[in-house]
Amino acid sequence: MSAVSFSGLDLLTTAVAILDGNLKVIYLNPAAETVFALSLRNVVGHPFAELFVDGRTFGQRLSQALAEVRGFVDQELTLTRPGYEPLHLNCVVTPVDMNTAALLIEFRHIEQQLRIERETQRLTQHEANRELIRNLAHEIKNPLGGIRGSAQLLERELDRADLCEYTQVIIKEADRLQVLMDRLLTPHRRPQVGTVNIHEVCERVRTLILAEFPEGIQIMRDYDTSLPDLHGDREQLIQAVLNVVRNAAQAMNGRGTIELRTRVARQVTLAKMRHKLALELQVMDNGPGIPEAIRDRVFYPLVSGREGGSGLGLTLAQTFVQHHHGAIEVESEPGRTCFHIMLPLQ
Numbered sequence: 001m002s003a004v005s006f007s008g009l010d011l012l013t014t015a016v017a018i019l020d021g022n023l024k025v026i027y028l029n030p031a032a033e034t035v036f037a038l039s040l041r042n043v044v045g046h047p048f049a050e051l052f053v054d055g056r057t058f059g060q061r062l063s064q065a066l067a068e069v070r071g072f073v074d075q076e077l078t079l080t081r082p083g084y085e086p087l088h089l090n091c092v093v094t095p096v097d098m099n100t101a102a103l104l105i106e107f108r109h110i111e112q113q114l115r116i117e118r119e120t121q122r123l124t125q126h127e128a129n130r131e132l133i134r135n136l137a138h139e140i141k142n143p144l145g146g147i148r149g150s151a152q153l154l155e156r157e158l159d160r161a162d163l164c165e166y167t168q169v170i171i172k173e174a175d176r177l178q179v180l181m182d183r184l185l186t187p188h189r190r191p192q193v194g195t196v197n198i199h200e201v202c203e204r205v206r207t208l209i210l211a212e213f214p215e216g217i218q219i220m221r222d223y224d225t226s227l228p229d230l231h232g233d234r235e236q237l238i239q240a241v242l243n244v245v246r247n248a249a250q251a252m253n254g255r256g257t258i259e260l261r262t263r264v265a266r267q268v269t270l271a272k273m274r275h276k277l278a279l280e281l282q283v284m285d286n287g288p289g290i291p292e293a294i295r296d297r298v299f300y301p302l303v304s305g306r307e308g309g310s311g312l313g314l315t316l317a318q319t320f321v322q323h324h325h326g327a328i329e330v331e332s333e334p335g336r337t338c339f340h341i342m343l344p345l346q
């Protein structure tokens with residue numbers, strides 16, 4: 001039997017195996033070859049379960065799935081290749097009916113699962129932090145009006161002009177704090193939900209950024225135009241993407257290439273919810289990367305690596321993405337930074 005190509009699956013980071021009606025291997029994607037330390041060429045036509053010293057029970061469950069045409073999920077699967085450490089996996093088995101293909105199996109390392117859980121935990125922590133900051137900002141805002149007003153009254157009573165310098169400092173600083181507090185108290189505008197096309201959002205952001213950085217910034221596009229529209233607030237999404245892209249342009253000092261890429265994502269867990277279909281927008285740049293000192297905290301309010309930065313851009317972007325039940329993550333190293341914005345489509 002020769003190997004079949006399922007070219008779309010070749011690029012997935014999730015390990016995928018496709019078996020025929022006799023539970024023999026038809027296809028493994030490169031991620032599966034890596035996870036199982038197998039080469040598709042060597043195992044094509046072999047019964048999948050027999051590749052593992054402890055694959056018997058799993059094999060029986062696969063037969064059952066096939067017989068009943070019913071998929072299953074196993075959150076705690078252990079499979080061991082002869083001579084290797086046991087692999088702790090989470091798998092999703094789906095019956096398919098496509099030429100000789102009968103079962104499609106996706107595997108994920110449990111570590112990957114743990115990462116998602118850690119991510120969720122961090123989200124909860126973020127929410128608590130944000131709540132704290134909101135309350136604090138309110139408490140600071142309230143007396144600011146009084147301070148500013150009193151300084152103005154005082155100024156009117158002053159008969160020496162040089163003393164007004166001091167009241168001016170009070171007024172100006174109160175104004176500056178006021179602006180900062182307003183930005184900390186993320187807008188309470190009612191979300192305006194409608195259908196939004198992610199590519200329209202990207203194009204709008206692209207236009208705005210090219211206008212802001214007329215020389216030196218290039219924005220490349222790699223869109224999957226088959227992506228359906230999503231439900232959401234267009235302005236919020238524009239703002240979220242704009243903040244991310246603007247950071248990239250700023251980090252590169254206005255010179256460099258940014259790439260916007262959209263892709264379909266299937267079976268993803270976002271903010272504790274599992275979604276069949278989602279979209280992923282990647283914003284990539286080839287700038288210096290996020291300074292290591294703040295890499296773990298860039299989404300926190302007031303964390304900035306930039307002179308004059310407010311440290312609110314990414315906080316706001318994250319808030320807006322979360323309003324859409326999505327998630328935003330970043331990978332960054334010198335020379336390559338990639339923000340992933342995931343938004344559910346159903």
Ligand SMILES: Nc1ncnc2c1ncn2[C@@H]1O[C@H](COP(=O)(O)OP(=O)(O)O)[C@@H](O)[C@H]1O
Pocket residue numbers: 243247248249251285287288289290291298303304305306308309310311312313314315337
């Ligand atoms: N693409 C990127 N490349 C390098 N650093 C980045 C990038 N995006 C964000 N950062 C870092 O994250 C920090 C926080 O960003 P943000 O929350 O938008 O606040 P601000 O832009 O006001 O500093 C930035 O100051 C910058 O140091």
Ligand SMILES: [Mg+2]
Pocket residue numbers: 243246247312313314
């Ligand atoms: Mg910013």
